[in-house]
Amino acid sequence: MTNLDAYRISSEPFYRPVESEIALFEAAHKSRMPVMLKGPTGCGKTRFVEHMAWRLGKPLITVSCHEDMTASDLVGRYLLDTDGTVWHDGPLTLAVREGAICYLDEIVEARQDTTVVIHSLTDDRRILPLEKKNEVVRAHPDFQVVISYNPGYQSVLKDLKESTKQRFGAIAFGYPSPDIEAEIVAREAGIDRRTAEVLVRIAERSRNLKGQGLEEGASTRMLINAGLLVAAGIAIEAACQVAMVVPITDDPDLRDALTGAIAACL
C-alpha cells in the first residue's frame, strides 16, 4: 500500500477566513460533495484548500492541469519493466484508493475530454473505472474532489462542460476587503500594518484597470510579494514596480498610469 504521509500537511497553513467559506467547505466535506473554488488568480484558492486539508486532517493531492494532460496522466498507466508491464496509479487513482482530497488546480486548462474522467467520481457512483487495467476502483470514504476555476478571460475559449460544472458545489472567492487584505499582507510579508494598507490601496488602483488593458488587477499574492521586498529593505515604490507593475503589463501607457497611481498612494 502506498503511504500518503507525504501528502499530509503537518503545520497549519495560514488562512484568514473572509466569509463563511470554512463552514461551507466543512459541510460539503461531510457528504464528500465535489467542490469548485472560483475566483481570480492569486486570491487564495490554493491556500484555502491546503488549510482545509490540514483542518480536516486529510491528505491533499494536488494536480496542476495543463493542456497536454491526458486521462492517463490522471488515472495511471502501464509501464514496462524487465518482467513485463506494471500498472502505475496516477495521482487521481491514488487519491481515490487511499482517501485523499484530490485538488485539480486550473482545471479549464486541461482538455475537456480529459476532465470527463472525474464524472463517475463526482456523482453518487463514486467509482473510477480503469479501462486499460480492467478494474473498477471504488472510492475510499474520505475521497473528495476539489477543483479550482478562474472565470476570467479564458472562459470563451476554454470552459468546463455543462455536465462537468453541474456536479460541483461552488464557493466564490474574491479579493478580501481592504481591512482583511491588509491584515493578510502584513502577516504573510512580515511588514507593518500601515505599509500593508498602502499596498492594498495601490492594488485597488490596479484592479480599477481590469478590462482597460489589464487582464486582472494585482492579486493578493502580488501584494505579499511586494511586501516581502519591502521587508527585505527595498523602497516601497521600487518594490511595487517589481512585484505589481512590470509583471502584469508591457504596455508603456499602462505602466505609466500604474506608476502614477502608485505615486498618488504614497
Added chain:
Amino acid sequence: MNASDGFPPEWRERWHVAHGRIDQAGYGDLVADAYRRAGPALAAEVGPAFAIRLAATISNVAIRSGRLAASLVPQAARTASRHFDEAALNSWAAAVEDVARRAPEAVLALLENTGRLAQALALPDFIAFVRMGLHLGDKDAGRRRAFFALESGEAIRLVEGRGADGGLAGLRHGLGLYLNALWGLAPPIAEAPPDAPDQMRRRPGFGGGGVRLPAAFAGFEDGEAKLLYRAAVAHIGAHHRFTREKFPATGLKPLQIALVSLIEDARVERLAARTMPGLAALWRRFHVARPEGPPIAIALMARLSRALADPDYADPHGWVEKGRALFAEAVRENIGDQQLSRRVGGLLGNDIGQMRLQFDARAYVVQPAYRDDNMGIWDFGPDDSQAPVEIEAMLEGARIEQQAGDDGRREEGEDGDTASGRLAEAQDEDGLLVARYPEYDHVTGRYRPEWCRVREMPGGIGAPRVASALGEARSDIVERLSTLIKASRISRQQRVRGQTEGEFLDMDASIAAMIARRAGEVPDTRVYGRYERRSRDMSVLVLIDASRSTTERVRGSQGSVLEMERLSTALLARAMTDVGDPFAIAAFCSNGREDVRYVRVKDFDRPFDRFAMARLAGLAGDYSTRLGAVIRHAGRDLRRQRSYRRLLLVVTDGEPSDIDVDDRRYLVEDARMAVHELGREGIDTFCVALDCDADSYAQRIFGPRGATVIDTIDRLDRLLPAVYLRLRS
C-alpha cells in the same frame, strides 16, 4: 530674366509648350505671368517634370474656381515645396485639383493657407485634411469654405493638434488609464474646442458625463505638462467622488460662486489625500502663488488656494489666514459635509466685499491651472445655457478629430498617388448595377438563369454621434476579444501524438505497442509525437440583414434588431481590426428580383475607419430578404481572398422572403443551394438567426451545424464574437 532658366536644355521645349498653353488659354495675364515666373524656380527647386505638370492644375483651377485662385497656384506650389518632396507635391497638386472639382469655391482659401498647412501637416495628414473638408461640407458650400479657410473649429483642431508635444493628443490615452486607476472612472476625455471661450480653453472642466481638457497648457515643459494633466484628472476624479450634489447657483454672485468653488476644491482634495497622500504632493507643486504683490481679489484667492493646499505656506494677509482657520475648523467638525464649502465660501465672500476689493468675473481664471472651471459642480437652474450643451458639442468634435488623425496615420507609407487616388474614389458613390445571378427553382430542380439583379448601393451615412458611439462602445469587450483572437491565432504549440515519425516518443503509444508485441500481436508503429504550431488565417465577410423587419423592436429588449446588429458587428470589427484579420462587412435587402440591394460597409482591403462606421451607422432597414442572391454575391468577394479559411457570416432575423415570391419554400431552397455552391468552393457559411421559430429554415439552409438560433437579441453583442472565435479555432 530668361524664362527658361532652371530648366535643363532637354526640357526647355516642353516648358515653352506648357506655359505657351497657359498664355493662350485666356486665363488672363495674372495667371500666365504667375506661372511663367514661378516655373523656372520650381524646375530648379523641385524638378522640371513637376513644373510642367503644374500647368494642368492651373488649368483645372482656372476653369472651375476662377483666375484669382489659378494665379495663386504657382506660388502656393513653391511654398509647399519647402515642406514636400516631389512625389508629395504631385499628390498635393492632385488634391488641389480634386478640391477644385468638388468644392470650387474653397480652392482660394486652401491655396492661401498652403504655407500653414504644409508646415503643420505631413502629406498623409494633408490628404486627410482635404478629404475631411470635402466630406464635412458635403452639401454646404459655406461650411466648406470656412473649413479650408481654417476658420472652423474642426479645421483648426486638425492643424493645431499635430506636432505639439506635451499636448493632450499624445497623453489622452494614458490620462484615461490614470483616471480610471485612481478613481475607477472611465469618462470620455475630450479636448476643449479651439473656438470655445478663452476660460474654457485654458482650464479643465467636466459635466454631461465627459471630461474636457485644454489642448495644451501654455508654458509647461513636456514632463511638467504631463504631471499637470494628471493633477487635473485626479482633481476632477475627486469631485466625482466627493462632490455629491451640485450646488444651486441661484441668487449667488460670481464672486461667491468662485469662492465656494475654491473651498470645495480644497475640501475634495483634502478628502482624496486621505487615501492617496501622494496626490497632495502632486497638486501642491502647482500652487505657486506668493505672499507678495498688491492685495487684489484674484491674487488673494490664489494665495488662499495655496494656503489650504500647502501647510508649510505662510501668508501675512489676514484674509488668507482667516480662510485657512475657518476651513480648518469646518474640516475638523465634519469634512464630509459638502455644505461647509458653501458656508465658508460665503463668509469669505463677505469679507472681500467689506475690503472693497474688485472681482472681475470675466477675467477670472481658476488658479492653479490644473483646477477645473467648476461648471460641473454648479446647478444653474433650468435656464442653464452653459455647460452640458457645450460639452456635448465638444465631445462630438473631439471624436471627429481623433478619427481623422487615424486616417492620416493609416495612409503613411503609401505613395502619394494612391492617397490622392483614394481621394477621388471616395466621391463616386452612385448605385450601380453590378451583377446578375441565377436562382434555383426547387420545383423544377433547375436554375433560372440571370434571374436576380444585385445592385451595390452607396448606403447612407449615419449621424456622427451614432457612428462614434459604435467606435467607442464597450471597449472592455473589444479589449477582451482582441486578446482572445490573438491567443487563438498565434496558437500555442500543440502536441500531436500517434505519428509515424516525430521528435519524441509517445509514451502511451509506445507502451501499447510493446504490449502488443509481447502479446504476439502486430504493434502499431505510430509511436512518435511532435509539436506543431497550427496557425490559421481566416477571412470573414459579415453579411447583415437590413430588411424592414429588422427595424422592429424586439419584445423585452432595448433596441431594434438592426441597432443590435450594428453594435455587434462594430464590436467584432474593432476586435478583428486590432488583430489584423482580413474582413469585410456588407448589408442587404431586396425589393423584388430586379432590385436586390447590397451595401458595402467595409471592403477587405479598406480600413475599418470612420467612413465605414458612418456607413454602418447609416444602415436603414427596408424591404425584404432575398438571401440566395446576396450569398452568391458575397461569395464572389470571398472567392478572391487567399486565406486558409474563408467564412461568410450571415446575421438575419427572419425567413427569406420577397414581394414577388409566394412559395415560402422557394427562397429557402434557393438560399440552401447558394450555400452549397459556396461550400463546393471551400467557403464556409455560418448563420446567426434571431428568431424564435428560426429552427425550421436556418438549419434547412445552412445545415444543422451551420446555424445558431438566438431568441433574445440582447445577447448578440457577446454571441457574435463568440461564434467567430469558435469557428476560428
